[in-house]
Amino acid sequence: MAGRKMILGMALTDGYGNLAGAWRAPHVDADNYARIEANIRYAQAAERGGFTFLFTPDFPAVRGDVELSTLSNIMDPMMQLAAISQATSRIGFVATGSTIFQEPFNTARQFKALDVMSHGRAGWNAVTTSDPAVSANYGRPVADRGMRYQRAHESIQVVEALWGSWQKDAWIKDQTSGRFIDASKLQPVNLEGEYVASRGPLAIPPSEQGQPVIFTSGGPSPHLLQLAGRYASGVIAEVWTIEEARAQREMVRNAAREAGRDPDDIKYFAGLMTTVAPTVREGLDRRLALAGDVIEARLPHLGALLGLHIEPSRYDEPLTPRQLAAAHASPMDPRSSIALDVARGGWSPRDILAHGVIDYHPTTVGPAKVHADHLQEWFEAGAVDGFWLSPDIYEDGVDAFVDEVVPVLRARGIYPEHYVGATLRENLGVPRQYGPDPRVMNGRAG
Numbered sequence: 001m002a003g004r005k006m007i008l009g010m011a012l013t014d015g016y017g018n019l020a021g022a023w024r025a026p027h028v029d030a031d032n033y034a035r036i037e038a039n040i041r042y043a044q045a046a047e048r049g050g051f052t053f054l055f056t057p058d059f060p061a062v063r064g065d066v067e068l069s070t071l072s073n074i075m076d077p078m079m080q081l082a083a084i085s086q087a088t089s090r091i092g093f094v095a096t097g098s099t100i101f102q103e104p105f106n107t108a109r110q111f112k113a114l115d116v117m118s119h120g121r122a123g124w125n126a127v128t129t130s131d132p133a134v135s136a137n138y139g140r141p142v143a144d145r146g147m148r149y150q151r152a153h154e155s156i157q158v159v160e161a162l163w164g165s166w167q168k169d170a171w172i173k174d175q176t177s178g179r180f181i182d183a184s185k186l187q188p189v190n191l192e193g194e195y196v197a198s199r200g201p202l203a204i205p206p207s208e209q210g211q212p213v214i215f216t217s218g219g220p221s222p223h224l225l226q227l228a229g230r231y232a233s234g235v236i237a238e239v240w241t242i243e244e245a246r247a248q249r250e251m252v253r254n255a256a257r258e259a260g261r262d263p264d265d266i267k268y269f270a271g272l273m274t275t276v277a278p279t280v281r282e283g284l285d286r287r288l289a290l291a292g293d294v295i296e297a298r299l300p301h302l303g304a305l306l307g308l309h310i311e312p313s314r315y316d317e318p319l320t321p322r323q324l325a326a327a328h329a330s331p332m333d334p335r336s337s338i339a340l341d342v343a344r345g346g347w348s349p350r351d352i353l354a355h356g357v358i359d360y361h362p363t364t365v366g367p368a369k370v371h372a373d374h375l376q377e378w379f380e381a382g383a384v385d386g387f388w389l390s391p392d393i394y395e396d397g398v399d400a401f402v403d404e405v406v407p408v409l410r411a412r413g414i415y416p417e418h419y420v421g422a423t424l425r426e427n428l429g430v431p432r433q434y435g436p437d438p439r440v441m442n443g444r445a446g
């Protein structure tokens, strides 16, 4: 534990921020969805704060009510990260790529090319796409879990084999003798599974970190744990409480042990959404100004979450002592205990929701100490190796975190002063790997 430092990543979603209505903020350029320059600025700000990676989720489809909210996805992760890689020098890139709809040869080629052109900063968040809108864009229905995970295992094995197919010392490039490559060290992989196959080799040399780092994301199902345990160096999680995170992290570490790996070779990241403001009140007001309509629509659900009836006429009054005494957290929904804690702080129902208690991930609102306390508590409880953060509004939310929260984390000795190295592997603290991991016995999924 001593000397262990927290690792931070930042989600890059739509160019605006995770707060509903971020795109409408007066200081935000509404064109940012299509402006790579904005994403470059946010990446540079995160790099200034020593962030280890940017994480791009990817659901390539038009989903939800785009009449009133944004597309919640950047245009194309690989294209955009390639551009960002040329305007940064230390921050890594964990891009989501489907094991279901991408052929492993495409994945191997694109990610290794990004790894080489970023000098060893690329990662692949390998997902088993289950979204019907995404599946429809590829002209296929959502396949069952067994098939998706079998295909995921095969895809990752083919990708890793292709990455290693250009052997480390294959490239002679001797201008005097005229020998370019030692062809005996650039040989086919000839892999064929039930769902995917590739001959290879892949004509891309090693990067400074060898090959991209593999991540995965999702809940702790036996399927996902087996996949993560065998191949992943990072897991992107969605988790609400320290207890839940600690249990999940232990499951992930055990899965790595079972696959024959060292549990420290796999890092577990919880999500956190942040609003940095001089006071909690100012933070809540910033959130209400932009997401007030979304919060208004959720108000009727808060009573259900707390087991109470709340009159709409009292949405702006703190809960009464009687209500607080009667309120109880549902054991079925970890968010309800967070809502109850906030309610006990004397906040009104509207303000309770402005704290983000029923958003997608835990939310911290207020001055630097609020954020630093949350991060430190989870980290020191052994619940995480780090976090993937979603700032409320990128335009000023990344700088605010970097300028205000990062110095507090550093002063507390739990966050690195500088980048440890130049590659994503070094900054994550995971070992070098080239080709498949020899410790992992690959068999059929299941």
Ligand SMILES: Cc1cc2nc3c(=O)[nH]c(=O)nc-3n(C[C@H](O)[C@H](O)[C@H](O)COP(=O)(O)O)c2cc1C
Binding pocket: 056, 057, 058, 059, 096, 127, 128, 129, 130, 131, 145, 148, 217, 218, 219, 221, 223, 224, 236, 237, 238, 271
């Ligand atoms: C935090 C988090 C982020 C995720 N990001 C993506 C993503 O960007 N794209 C995607 O297709 N799936 C994403 N997933 C979904 C999972 O990879 C997985 O496909 C989903 O949970 C369905 O589970 P199953 O495949 O085990 O049935 C994400 C899941 C979590 C928890």
